[in-house]
Amino acid sequence: MHRLQGLRGRISYDNTGAVGAQTWRHVKFVEQTPEPGFGGNAPEMNSWSFSSDVCKHCENAGCLEACPTGAIVRTEFGGVFVQPDICNGCGYCVVACPFGVVERHESDGRAFKCTFCYDRQKVGLKPACAKACPTESIKFGEIGELRQDAEKRIAQLKDRGMQDIQFYDASDTSVGGTHAMFIVRGDPRQYNLPPNPEVPTVYLQKAWRSSAIGALMLLGGAIAAFMMDGNGRRG
Amino acid sequence: MSDSARITPRTPDESSERRLIEIRREAKSTGKVAAEGVRPGGAPFPMASPETGYYGIPLLKEPSWTWEIPLYFFVGGAAGAAAVVGAVANYTGAERKLVRDARWIAAAGSVISPALLISDLGRPARFLNMLRVFKPQSAMSMGVWTLVGFSAATSAAAFAQFLTDRFGDSFPVRVIEQAGQAASLLFGLPFSNYTGVLIGATAIPAWNENAGDLPIHFGMSGLSAAVGMLELMGNNKSRALQALGLGAALFECWAGLRIETRHSPGLEPLKHGGSGSL
Numbered sequence: 157m158h159r160l161q162g163l164r165g166r167i168s169y170d171n172t173g174a175v176g177a178q179t180w181r182h183v184k185f186v187e188q189t190p191e192p193g194f195g196g197n198a199p200e201m202n203s204w205s206f207s208s209d210v211c212k213h214c215e216n217a218g219c220l221e222a223c224p225t226g227a228i229v230r231t232e233f234g235g236v237f238v239q240p241d242i243c244n245g246c247g248y249c250v251v252a253c254p255f256g257v258v259e260r261h262e263s264d265g266r267a268f269k270c271t272f273c274y275d276r277q278k279v280g281l282k283p284a285c286a287k288a289c290p291t292e293s294i295k296f297g298e299i300g301e302l303r304q305d306a307e308k309r310i311a312q313l314k315d316r317g318m319q320d321i322q323f324y325d326a327s328d329t330s331v332g333g334t335h336a337m338f339i340v341r342g343d344p345r346q347y348n349l350p351p352n353p354e355v356p357t358v359y360l361q362k363a364w365r366s367s368a369i370g371a372l373m374l375l376g377g378a379i380a381a382f383m384m385d386g387n388g389r390r391g
Numbered sequence: 392m393s394d395s396a397r398i399t400p401r402t403p404d405e406s407s408e409r410r411l412i413e414i415r416r417e418a419k420s421t422g423k424v425a426a427e428g429v430r431p432g433g434a435p436f437p438m439a440s441p442e443t444g445y446y447g448i449p450l451l452k453e454p455s456w457t458w459e460i461p462l463y464f465f466v467g468g469a470a471g472a473a474a475v476v477g478a479v480a481n482y483t484g485a486e487r488k489l490v491r492d493a494r495w496i497a498a499a500g501s502v503i504s505p506a507l508l509i510s511d512l513g514r515p516a517r518f519l520n521m522l523r524v525f526k527p528q529s530a531m532s533m534g535v536w537t538l539v540g541f542s543a544a545t546s547a548a549a550f551a552q553f554l555t556d557r558f559g560d561s562f563p564v565r566v567i568e569q570a571g572q573a574a575s576l577l578f579g580l581p582f583s584n585y586t587g588v589l590i591g592a593t594a595i596p597a598w599n600e601n602a603g604d605l606p607i608h609f610g611m612s613g614l615s616a617a618v619g620m621l622e623l624m625g626n627n628k629s630r631a632l633q634a635l636g637l638g639a640a641l642f643e644c645w646a647g648l649r650i651e652t653r654h655s656p657g658l659e660p661l662k663h664g665g666s667g668s669l
Contacts, residue, residue, distance in 0.1 A: 176452060184445055186439040186445075187439070218594060221526075221528045221529060222529050222530075222531065222592075222593075223526075223529065224521050224524070224526065224529050224531040224532035224534075224535055225517075225520040225521055225523050225524065226520075226523045226524035226526070227520070242517075242520055242523070243513075243514070243517075243520075244512050244513065244514045244515075244517035244518060244520045244521070245455075245512050245513015245514045245517075246511075246512055246513070246521070246531065247454060247455035247456055247511075247513065248529070248531045248589075250452050250454060250455050251451075251452075251454050251590075251593040251594060251595055251598075252592075252593055252594055253451070253452065253594055254451075254594040255450075256449070256450050256451040256452045256594075257452075258452070259452050259455075260455035260513050261513075264513070265512070265513025265514045266513055266514060267513070342441075343440075343441035345440075345441040345442075345444055346439040346440050346441055346443075346444065346445060347439070347445055348444050348445035348448065348450040350450060353594075354594075356592045356593050356594050356599060357528050357592065359591055359592045359593075359599045359602040360528065360530070360588070360592045362591070362602050362603045363530070363587065363588040363591035363592050363602040363603065363605070363606060364588055364606075365603070366584075366587065366588070366591075366602070366603045366604060366605065366606040366607050367581065367584050367585055367587060367588050367606035367607075367610070369606075369607060370583070370584040370587070370606045370607040370609075370610035370611065371580040371581060371583070371584065371610065373607070373610070373611070373642065374472060374475050374580060374583060374584075374610055374611075374614055375475060375479070375580060377614070377635055377638050377639075378475055378476050378479040378480075378631075378635060379479055379483070380634075381630075381631040381632070381634040381635045381638070382479055382480055382483040382485055382631045383483055384630075384631070384634075385485070385629065385630045385631035385634070
């Protein structure tokens with residue numbers, strides 16, 4: 157009997173390359189091997205799960221906290237936005253993003269990421285990805301309503317037999333929730349969604365404490381060394 | 392890695408050959424093929440799985456920084472430490488030459504550092520944008536302002552030193568010298584090791600898991616470099632410097648050992664490959 161265990165044993169391959177500012181591709185796809193006859197599929201057929209690899213527009217955004225020019229700001233629509241006229245390409249946001257979203261463009265020099273279609277939202281349009289999606293898999297709306305919709309949808313999917321469904325929005329981490337939320341089939345790690353994202357400011361206290369200790373060591377050591385060295389004194 | 396995550400390249404064998412023939416027959420007669428195919432030998436196919444992530448593509452983006460930045464870590468750390476050593480040496484009445492040399496190292500470092508940093512920027516012409524905000528929660532913002540203060544202070548102290556050497560003592564020059572020296576000490580202390588905070592407070596596990604040790608490590612390394620430079624400049628009889636050099640080396644090793652002996656999956660890059668050998 158051929159026991160289908162989750163996603164093991166099947167081959168699929170993403171040949172679009174890494175998703176980021178260089179490639180501008182932003183849909184990930186993962187092959188699922190469903191239960192026989194699940195969802196109306198023929199028993200031996202695989203199915204695909206797609207994930208839009210947008211910026212997660214974190215409530216506590218690592219990139220925003222890290223940006224030393226103030227280029228990265230929160231917009232009135234709740235998104236995190238890199239102002240391209242201010243960014244000087246220091247690249248600190250790149251190492252501060254726990255989701256691996258923002259990237260510095262090689263030839264342009266500035267950092268780029270999903271803008272939450274700020275230009276479209278400013279004139280009352282919905283983001284391009286949500287507009288284009290033919291199945292309304294990508295939904296855009298008021299965040300409270302979307303959360304309710306998600307709850308209903310997950311309950312629906314669980315009724316259909318999908319037990320490996322979860323809601324992914326990092327709300328139980330220091331990120332404090334994201335404005336881009338996902339209903340994920342299977343383990344989020346296979347979509348390169350980190351299981352425990354943290355906004356890197358959580359490491360600041362430990363790091364600055366170490367810096368203070370280091371400074372004290374430097375100062376104390378120098379004072380001690382020069383005080384005890386009588387021979388080095390002049391006059 | 393579990394077996395399902397590691398795909399071993401296979402050599403052709405009877406069973407896979409038979410399976411291929413089966414597949415061809417089935418496809419020809421029915422137009423579709425049931426169940427699994429064959430995993431050919433050669434390049435292993437990446438997979439999407441919890442263990443390998445998304446087709447082996449890294450989750451985090453790699454830093455966009457190039458050689459200027461690690462060189463700056465070295466130069467800046469040494470300059471900061473030299474400023475502190477020079478000031479303390481002066482206050483405790485140490486040799487004039489030592490104080491002067493330390494001031495020059497600090498000042499030179501405070502000029503080379505911004506040059507390195509600005510050249511690494513994606514848009515170097517916009518470097519002044521760094522001064523748009525003062526943001527305590529950004530280690531880079533704090534670093535930029537510390538660098539500004541440090542540069543001003545060490546330049547003032549070095550300039551006063553130059554004037555004194557050229558034209559002799561004078562009250563206004565002494566004022567500049569003392570003010571510059573005090574400020575060099577004040578700014579030099581954080582400047583010598585804040586770069587450890589800078590890389591510790593990021594999303595990269597190899598860095599943030601060591602955030603409590605990197606600043607001390609960087610600071611002691613900077614002190615070590617400053618002492619070395621001072622000794623190379625001829626201050627090799629100073630017992631104070633020798634003691635400082637020894638202490639710095641010891642503590643740098645201690646912090647380094649703490650980092651190297653920490654074990655976790657995120658720290659693999661410290662142990663394997665190019666970064667591991669460094």
